[in-house]
Amino acid sequence: MIVVENLHKSFDGTPVLKGISTTFEKGKTNLIIGQSGSGKTVFLKSLLGLFTPEEGNIIYNGITYSEMDDDQKRELRQQMGMVFQGSALFDSMxxxxxxxxxxxxxxxxxxxxxxxxxxxxxxxxxxxxxxxxxxxxxxxxxxxxxxxxxxxxxxPQYLFCDEPNSGLDPKTAIIIDNLVQEITQEYDITTVINTHDMNSVMEIGEKIVFLKDGHKAWEGSNKEIFRTDNEAVTNFVYSSELFKKVRQMYIEERN
Incomplete structure (x- = not known):
């Protein structure tokens, strides 16, 4: 489990993350979504320990990162697995x-x-x-x-994925989504996925954190996202006619 408390991060005096608090649970696929510039990448890199926040805490299985010594931080990094946007494989290997x-x-x-x-x-x-x-x-x-x-x-105890479906056709993207979710559940990993793929949100979004302008504007599951009246979320998620129709069908089925 990862617990985030009041996280703030700035660059050259410009705030990027503005007091984000949330929890990412073990054995679940936790998704971070939001428009470009919302702070998704900075948030993910902060969770990876690549950026140091000015305020707030990130707590990994009960241990606060800022209170870890060098050996503990090194051990934590060994417990992290990362899937990069472009796969980042070594071409010569x-x-x-x-x-x-x-x-x-x-x-x-x-x-x-x-x-x-x-x-x-x-x-x-x-x-x-x-x-x-x-x-x-x-x-x-x-x-x-x-x-x-x-x-x-x-x-690893933690698996981080940055846009894992980038560049993939829809059928292959579904295969990758299902694989990540299966592995998460099988090995009880805390998985955090940074994505803009709304199919991923609907298919495997057991926990969704929606960022807007550096704030956590909403959080919930892929089932709850259908019912939310949060205008920022609905404008983002249902920007296409397809997802508007999906939401309307869901509402009609529930009524």
Missing amino acids: SVQENVMFPLKMFSKAPLSEMQDRVDFVLNRVKLTDAHHKFPSEISGGMQKRVAIARAIVNK
């Missing part, structure tokens, strides 16, 4: 080498155990025959699955 990279960095296990773990996670993301291929030889969807395998190879 094979799929197997990409996935093994974090193990070689942080694990002292024998190579045979590392190989077993790599085989396990690649099998889990349904890439049993891709070990020796290079990123340029596989599709964008397969690259995302490699990125997920790499992110979970060290058995």
Whole structure:
């Protein structure tokens, strides 16, 4: 679990995060949504420890980040897995080498155990025959699955995803969404996803935090988002005619 208390972050005197408080629960897919410039990326990077807030606390499983010593912070980073927007695979490494990279960095296990773990996670993301291929030889969807395998190879307690469906076709995006949700539930991980994909919101948004101009403007589930009267949320979510129709159908079914 991650608890965020009154988080403030500025750059050159310009406030970007303005007192955000929320909770991200274990075993759930927690989504951060909002328009460009709302503070989503800064918020995610603050959770990763890449930015230091001026005010507020981030608490990981009961321990406040600002009170951790260097060893505790190093241990926390090893408990974090990250799926980057562009997958961020090493072009010169094979799929197997990409996935093994974090193990070689942080694990002292024998190579045979590392190989077993790599085989396990690649099998889990349904890439049993891709070990020796290079990123340029596989599709964008397969690259995302490699990125997920790499992110979970060290058995993290926290999984962060930055626009995991960026550049994917709708069918592949659904596959990636389902895979992330399955892994989150199977391994009881605290997963936080930064996204603008409204299909992801509707499909796997067990907890949604909506940011607007650096504030938390709303939070709830993908079921509750249909019922909200929050104007900022409805303007953002139902900007397309498709989602307006989906919401109307949901309201009619409930009545």
